Amino acid sequence: MVVYLIRHGKTAATEQKLYCGATDLPLSDDGVAYIKYLMAEGVYPPAADLYFTSGMKRAEQTLSLIYGQVNRTILPELAEYNFGDFEMQLHEQLTNRCDYQAWIGDRTGRIACPGGESREQFARRVLAGYAQIVEISREVETVLAICHGGSITCIMDYLFPDAQKSFYDWYLAPGHGYKLTYDKQGSCWYTKLLEEA
Numbered sequence: 066m067v068v069y070l071i072r073h074g075k076t077a078a079t080e081q082k083l084y085c086g087a088t089d090l091p092l093s094d095d096g097v098a099y100i101k102y103l104m105a106e107g108v109y110p111p112a113a114d115l116y117f118t119s120g121m122k123r124a125e126q127t128l129s130l131i132y133g134q135v136n137r138t139i140l141p142e143l144a145e146y147n148f149g150d151f152e153m154q155l156h157e158q159l160t161n162r163c164d165y166q167a168w169i170g171d172r173t174g175r176i177a178c179p180g181g182e183s184r185e186q187f188a189r190r191v192l193a194g195y196a197q198i199v200e201i202s203r204e205v206e207t208v209l210a211i212c213h214g215g216s217i218t219c220i221m222d223y224l225f226p227d228a229q230k231s232f233y234d235w236y237l238a239p240g241h242g243y244k245l246t247y248d249k250q251g252s253c254w255y256t257k258l259l260e261e262a
Contacts, residue, residue: 217235
């Protein structure tokens with residue numbers, strides 16, 4: 066089985082470097098243009114047997130741009146990190162807040178953004194979503210999921226603990242992705258899509 070994990074295209078929040086997880090933004094004009102450019106470059110697979118998204122506008126729109134109106138399964142568990150009260154704000158706007166300093170300085174993963182999630186809660190949710198993809202897709206050859214940078218980073222960090230990468234080394238630019246190839250024994254290896262184009 067092959068699983069493609071693709072990050073949605075750019076949004077206004079991406080371009081402005083705002084914390085944006087639960088805020089349901091569409092793609093920006095530049096985001097749409099860049100997805101079309103990557104399509105023309107042959108970065109994405111021509112089709113898949115099953116499609117998944119988080120259900121958020123930016124993921125749904127990216128799927129539609131690349132593959133048209135295909136049937137897909139929505140897994141809200143794949144949604145981006147919920148930054149709670151920090152949503153749609155810049156790092157510089159938050160630096161004087163004690164709760165923000167506690168969150169960014171947290172090494173346990175257990176401190177949640179006010180009104181949002183902790184890294185531990187986020188990982189548990191996203192990995193439960195990925196487990197559903199694997200379970201649903203056992204009888205097919207090719208699966209494609211369009212979701213979010215944080216979600217994909219979380220999945221890759223979990224799947225490849227011995228890769229000698231830090232958590233953020235897995236982070237993808239908008240529109241980019243990973244190809245995960247599973248053998249019959251369940252072993253998995255990966256490539257970046259742009260390395261194959």
